[in-house]
Amino acid sequence: MLKERIYILIVFLCVVQVFSTFTLQKKIKTMEKALSDKVITTEDEISEIYDNIEILLNEQNSLFENCEYKFGDVNTNNLTVDTKFIVSPKEITQDTKLELQIDDKVYNMERQGTDFSVNIPLNIFGKNIEPKIIVSMGEKVFIEKPENILIEKVNEGILPVLNISSFDEKSKFTKDTFTREGRISVDKKVFPSEIDFTDVYLKIESGDNVLVDKKISPENEWDSFTYEINETVSVGENDGCKISLYSYDTLGLLHSYEIENHERPVDGRSKEPTLRGNEKIYNKSGKLVYSYSEI
DSSP: OHHHHHHHHHHHHHHHHHHHHHHHHHHHHHHHHHHHHHHHHHHHHHHHHHHHHHHHHHHHHOSEEEEEEEEEEEETTTTEEEEEEEEEESOOOTTEEEEEEETTEEEEOEEETTEEEEEEEEETTOEEEOOEEEEEETTEEEEEOOGGGOEEEGGGGTSOEEEEEEEEEEEEEOSSEEEEEEEEEEEEEOOTTOOOEEEEEEEEEETTEEEEEEEOSOSSOOSEEEEEEEEEEEOOTTOOEEEEEEEEETTSOEEEEEEEEEOOOBTTBOOOOEEEEEEEEEOTTSOEEEEEOOO
């Protein structure tokens, strides 16, 4: 009887020890995660401090109090946008003269009070615009390339953009068909230029064949909408399917977004569709004038 009690006590102590060890390990993992999160937060805060210091140093070393640009009217004939560059030097004398240089072209800037400005037509598909400001004060000449007026892509502040999310509830190939069911959510971003999209169309292609081409946007004005897709199309035995949306903007430019690329199963194993963030823009003549891909 005494031995049985001893055995029970030993088993109980072992269980308590295992439970205590498990609880301790769990607490250690929790503490490790909290410490890791704290380290990441601290690193982010330090990085932000360094970024702010760099910005302050750049501002302190700059020749200018303020530098900015504003997009104006769009010329629909040559697809340029009137862009006004405005700079305010920290020091001005009677003979202060400012010029703005883009590549090998130099433009005189007009003085208005303490500001200097110039209007320049930029191609709406221009990239990596890096203006230099040339400051002449008598015999002294200073040159600076202010970061505030660098333009990576002009069209991203001019032309509207469709943001598209697709939800694949069912996509299936048979020998000669492809079925796609699910939802496509669309919302648009329009800039102060007020260039807008008209209608949005769904296109399903297989090889060189367009199998579906139909309007899916609402009849009334919209900022966003969701479309329930339920399509079964005939395809070749070895062909895949590509799904895209397209829309014309009020300039007459065609914006095409490839959103899914479905390949046929190999050895009975289905492949996940390739989800894309491709955007291509074509002019009225059908020429490709802009292309962007997230992958």
